Amino acid sequence: MLVTTTSIPSIQIIEPKVFGDNRGFFMESWNSNDFSQVASDITFVQDNHSRSKKGVVRGLHFQLPPHAQAKLVRCIYGRIFDVAVDIRKSSPTFGKWVGVELSAENKRQLWIPEGFAHGFVALSDFAEVFYKTNEYWHKECEGSIRWDDPTIAITWPLDETPCLSEKDNLAPYLQQATLFE
Numbered sequence: 319m320l321v322t323t324t325s326i327p328s329i330q331i332i333e334p335k336v337f338g339d340n341r342g343f344f345m346e347s348w349n350s351n352d353f354s355q356v357a358s359d360i361t362f363v364q365d366n367h368s369r370s371k372k373g374v375v376r377g378l379h380f381q382l383p384p385h386a387q388a389k390l391v392r393c394i395y396g397r398i399f400d401v402a403v404d405i406r407k408s409s410p411t412f413g414k415w416v417g418v419e420l421s422a423e424n425k426r427q428l429w430i431p432e433g434f435a436h437g438f439v440a441l442s443d444f445a446e447v448f449y450k451t452n453e454y455w456h457k458e459c460e461g462s463i464r465w466d467d468p469t470i471a472i473t474w475p476l477d478e479t480p481c482l483s484e485k486d487n488l489a490p491y492l493q494q495a496t497l498f499e
């Protein structure tokens with residue numbers, strides 16, 4: 319697998335080795351030994367799978383301590399633009415974001431450690447996203463930030479108003495949100 323560091327050093331892109339033949343393809347979508355070069359001491363406890371229609375934005379979401387959650391994200395159907403935002407107040411890259419296209423075709427995965435908010439937009443008619451997490455869902459620790467916060471200024475590849483959940487529509491701006499110290 320190929321690991322590429324992004325402009326935010328702890329956010330990494332993983333590209334599994336794909337063996338294609340006349341039947342289709344095979345790949346190890348996750349291998350504990352190989353993954354130790356990306357992050358150590360990670361135990362995944364939950365897999366999540368969502369389907370979104372084109373123009374849906376989910377995010378920006380995170381879980382706060384004591385149940386902070388790291389995510390290994392991939393798109394298994396269609397295409398998404400996946401985004402991670404550094405929300406660690408003491409970080410030199412606080413408020414900065416990274417966006418990567420993940421698709422069923424490019425098979426890229428995005429590693430998003432604790433301390434980041436995560437969101438994506440579905441670029442294809444439908445997109446299915448599958449992600450592993452190292453912490454269970456704890457509703458009481460959930461946090462969110464508005465997808466269009468002007469201080470973060472994510473360049474979403476969107477040419478229409480996105481479809482949002484009610485919760486995401488009411489999300490606070492970065493300045494009002496409870497973040498990581």
Ligand SMILES: Cc1cn([C@H]2C[C@H](O)[C@@H](COP(=O)(O)OP(=O)(O)O[C@H]3O[C@@H](C)C(=O)[C@@H](O)[C@H]3O)O2)c(=O)[nH]c1=O
Binds near residue numbers: 454
């Ligand atoms: C996140 C989550 C939600 N749920 C339930 C709560 C709710 O009734 C329903 C839909 O939840 P949401 O609207 O929060 O789903 P969604 O907007 O897809 O939330 C997800 O967005 C992406 C960007 C992430 O990074 C994830 O961590 C998660 O926050 O699923 C679980 O049962 N387990 C979970 O782990």
